[in-house]
Amino acid sequence: MKSIYGLAWRNLSANRVRSLLSVLAVILGVSVTIAGSIIIESVREGVLKSEELRVLMEGLIGLLDPAMLFIGIAVMMAGGFLIFNTFGMAITQRRQQIGGLRALGMTRGQVMRVILAEAALLAVVGVVLGVVLSGVLGQVMVAFIKQLAGDMLAFGDAAPTMPVVVFAAVMGLVITLFSVLIPARRAARVAPLDALRKPEAAGVEGISRWKTALGALLLTALLAYVIAAPPGEWVTYPLDFTLTLLFVGLWLAGVSLVLPALISLAAQLGKRLMPGTIGRLVTDNVQRARGRTSLTVFTLAFALLVLIGLTGFLKFFLLYGIGSSMEPAEERDALFITRVDILKGWGATIALDLDSILLTEEEHQAILETVEGSAYTVSSYFVVVPEISFLGDAYFSYMLDPTLARNTQSMFTFTEGDWDFALPIMEAGCGVLVVPAVAARHNAGLGDTISVTGRDGPLECTIAGIGSGVAGASIISDTVRDQITDMNPALVLVVPYADTDPVTFQATLDALVAAYPTLHIVQITGFMVVLEDSLDIVNVSLNAMLLLATFAAAFGVVNTMMMSMDERRHEFGLLRAIGTTRAQMRRLIISEAALMGIIGGVVGFLAGIGVLVIIVMTYGLNSIGVAQNLRTAAMASAQPAAVMGLVGVIVAPIIASLAAWLPARGILREKPVAAIPRLQ
Amino acid sequence: MAAVLQAEKLSKQYHMGTVTVDALRGVDFHIEAGEFVAIMGPSGSGKSTLLHLLGGLDNPTSGDVLLDGRRYRGMSDDQLTLIRRRQIGFIFQFFNLLPTLTAAENVALPLVIDGKRPTPERVADLLALIGLGDRHDHRPHQLSGGQQQRVAIARALVTQPKIVLADEPTGNLDSQSGQAVLDLLRRACDEHDQTIIMVTHDHHAAATADRVVFLKDGGIVNTLDMNMTDGKTRTQTVAAVMADLEL
Numbered sequence: 001m002k003s004i005y006g007l008a009w010r011n012l013s014a015n016r017v018r019s020l021l022s023v024l025a026v027i028l029g030v031s032v033t034i035a036g037s038i039i040i041e042s043v044r045e046g047v048l049k050s051e052e053l054r055v056l057m058e059g060l061i062g063l064l065d066p067a068m069l070f071i072g073i074a075v076m077m078a079g080g081f082l083i084f085n086t087f088g089m090a091i092t093q094r095r096q097q098i099g100g101l102r103a104l105g106m107t108r109g110q111v112m113r114v115i116l117a118e119a120a121l122l123a124v125v126g127v128v129l130g131v132v133l134s135g136v137l138g139q140v141m142v143a144f145i146k147q148l149a150g151d152m153l154a155f156g157d158a159a160p161t162m163p164v165v166v167f168a169a170v171m172g173l174v175i176t177l178f179s180v181l182i183p184a185r186r187a188a189r190v191a192p193l194d195a196l197r198k199p200e201a202a203g204v205e206g207i208s209r210w211k212t213a214l215g216a217l218l219l220t221a222l223l224a225y226v227i228a229a230p231p232g233e234w235v236t237y238p239l240d241f242t243l244t245l246l247f248v249g250l251w252l253a254g255v256s257l258v259l260p261a262l263i264s265l266a267a268q269l270g271k272r273l274m275p276g277t278i279g280r281l282v283t284d285n286v287q288r289a290r291g292r293t294s295l296t297v298f299t300l301a302f303a304l305l306v307l308i309g310l311t312g313f314l315k316f317f318l319l320y321g322i323g324s325s326m327e328p329a330e331e332r333d334a335l336f337i338t339r340v341d342i343l344k345g346w347g348a349t350i351a352l353d354l355d356s357i358l359l360t361e362e363e364h365q366a367i368l369e370t371v372e373g374s375a376y377t378v379s380s381y382f383v384v385v386p387e388i389s390f391l392g393d394a395y396f397s398y399m400l401d402p403t404l405a406r407n408t409q410s411m412f413t414f415t416e417g418d419w420d421f422a423l424p425i426m427e428a429g430c431g432v433l434v435v436p437a438v439a440a441r442h443n444a445g446l447g448d449t450i451s452v453t454g455r456d457g458p459l460e461c462t463i464a465g466i467g468s469g470v471a472g473a474s475i476i477s478d479t480v481r482d483q484i485t486d487m488n489p490a491l492v493l494v495v496p497y498a499d500t501d502p503v504t505f506q507a508t509l510d511a512l513v514a515a516y517p518t519l520h521i522v523q524i525t526g527f528m529v530v531l532e533d534s535l536d537i538v539n540v541s542l543n544a545m546l547l548l549a550t551f552a553a554a555f556g557v558v559n560t561m562m563m564s565m566d567e568r569r570h571e572f573g574l575l576r577a578i579g580t581t582r583a584q585m586r587r588l589i590i591s592e593a594a595l596m597g598i599i600g601g602v603v604g605f606l607a608g609i610g611v612l613v614i615i616v617m618t619y620g621l622n623s624i625g626v627a628q629n630l631r632t633a634a635m636a637s638a639q640p641a642a643v644m645g646l647v648g649v650i651v652a653p654i655i656a657s658l659a660a661w662l663p664a665r666g667i668l669r670e671k672p673v674a675a676i677p678r679l680q
Numbered sequence: 681m682a683a684v685l686q687a688e689k690l691s692k693q694y695h696m697g698t699v700t701v702d703a704l705r706g707v708d709f710h711i712e713a714g715e716f717v718a719i720m721g722p723s724g725s726g727k728s729t730l731l732h733l734l735g736g737l738d739n740p741t742s743g744d745v746l747l748d749g750r751r752y753r754g755m756s757d758d759q760l761t762l763i764r765r766r767q768i769g770f771i772f773q774f775f776n777l778l779p780t781l782t783a784a785e786n787v788a789l790p791l792v793i794d795g796k797r798p799t800p801e802r803v804a805d806l807l808a809l810i811g812l813g814d815r816h817d818h819r820p821h822q823l824s825g826g827q828q829q830r831v832a833i834a835r836a837l838v839t840q841p842k843i844v845l846a847d848e849p850t851g852n853l854d855s856q857s858g859q860a861v862l863d864l865l866r867r868a869c870d871e872h873d874q875t876i877i878m879v880t881h882d883h884h885a886a887a888t889a890d891r892v893v894f895l896k897d898g899g900i901v902n903t904l905d906m907n908m909t910d911g912k913t914r915t916q917t918v919a920a921v922m923a924d925l926e927l
Contacts, residue, residue: 002792002797003792003795004792004793006792007778007780007781010778010780010781011780013780014779014780096774096776097776097778097779099776100772100776100778101778101789101793102761103735103737103764103770103772103776104764104765104770104789104790104793104835105761105762105764105765105766105790105793105794106761106765106793107757107758107761107762108757108758108761109758110793191737191738192735192737192764193732193737193738
């Protein structure tokens, strides 16, 4: 050993399992993030055969990017909790050793650098392996989603993007180092005198009443406030996101403050349900070393909370937000005519080139002539105008004839302005109908002018209306069509007149399709079903990825149990010496882990539902101009999330029990005498 | 001879809830270079506290410690750490060897902490000196208690410190291993002119020293010059004083 950093390596290799768990946590975080990128790129590759189409669809597919990154970060955070816990416990156990080093002349700075070097070593190994293994994980996930989706989605072969790989690697390093910062500071504060004290196993610790009261107050006040007066009803972009983030942060802080008390409560209940000595020991043990038990339970709860929160929020945003923007069209029995047989799934149809998707001039004219006199029509051109894109700068917008769009009464719902105000502007020049988030981004209001990117340079457009467009898309008037696009329309929206006979109308449409077999009639109601099915697939896929966060949490349980076993070796020796059988010992250890799993599951379930309610009530849908009864939406979004959560409540104790199996085996193999303290 | 280490009106109070315990009450005390001093006293007499304060491991409530005329009071944590690193060697009752390091690496550790490259010869010489030349690559769990304590002594000596502080170095050892440890400390004092301060409960161990300082209730109550004892054996002399103290 040539420098103090050699100690870091020795410490890691002396605690192989502990180090392995930490590395696994980093690997999980990094590989899930990169695998997410592989999945998205596979979708891009599979769905988008032409460059023009790629540009058009980028906005939709790009929605997956932040979702996947979020999952990667969530998994890495669960890993971070584990690493924090691992190092925190290791510092506690090495207190005497660190005190010895301080007595020998190691400065606080040197102690801190050794601990950070340990973390850096773990992080580098984890990041490298994470990057290497992400390819396998990505392919496994793509195969899983393929199996799930059938023809609904198409995949190509793809590699992750370099920015995501770099992001994942940096995130792995930063979160790992950040996680050990507090334990390292604690280590640096260890006094040399600690070298002279014998380490003692933790006893049952009390709870800080004021922290519990503060947490309970925070949770109650937050929930009561968002339910009684949902900020989502008035908050606008960009405050909606900031406020939601703040409230979620406060909610998590509240949960962490009340957690020790909840663990005690669960222990008290457990004591009644598990009578006898073993029950007593189990329930007492989860109340020892409260910090690490709480953090382990919190990691389990966090994994479940993210699962519930993401499932619920996707349901809320896509169905109640984007989906509800299609309600006016649905109510008017609208349909659209397109070359894409979308009802058969995205994969089977979009895996084409752009020419096979856009209507030919002949088809376009045939559609308009066929339905003339029976329905309102509006030809929809898909364009990407970054300045009016509602999510990022690549989401598509519609280019429409404003008068026809008004006639359908299906394309836009105003929150500011109306068609009477909008039409003169849109017919006279470049007028746009945008969602509130777009207007706020430009700090512009009704009647204000914004500059957008045209084919031949910047174009001045007036905001003719603010509200909600179909699928969140903005609308730009076709008076400036030549300056924006040279493509044909992708579909014609058809809204039958109120007095049109449905049977005759259907026959007309059938005749059209017979004459032009490349055309397909898509009812909005049918499209909604496809949308919901696609959403379910995306949701299940994301949840499958999030399950990996639960693995990281399970590693945390293994780690906590191992530390606890190690610390209580003498206790176990004593229990064995006075006649506790191996089976009883096994029951004790597994029950402790299961109890932690149950508490983590229940807390995660309740906190997850709470976080979902907070997100829905605070974020609202104002940014896309959709007015919804948020309480109803929250209730409805919580239902599928609750099902997911209940599965988690059942699965968490099983995972925790399995996780305890490994450390239990080691301790039970020993003879009682090996664990009894001896004179050194 | 000049005092290498000096305690000036050294006091230490511990607060345990509402109760204040006076562990040391204004102790004045000095140790000359190359002296081997044993500190004895009944449990709770303040001997370990005195050792901790002399080693800069803890801060006094009042009074001060001077090492080579330099006062501890006012020194930063890093300054005190450097003093411990370069001028003081510690030997603990529970050895405090790093379980992940070999015997040789444990011995070399203080030099490594100081950013120096320990020469293998120096480490090998020290291991040979303590009779563990053949245990170079053994880890602590592969050594007996006595062997571990000898490694701890070698570790304390590797930086050639002026002062070696030993807290009950034989407390966890059998009599044979204990004697070997005491012999090593004696040799460090006689052959290398190092100052040894040892806290002990063991009369026989204390009798190895040049001077025995007796503490009771936080104050020095007696001092024995072991070179001036007459009639009785050194161990009997120490035992007699201790018996009086424990009455």
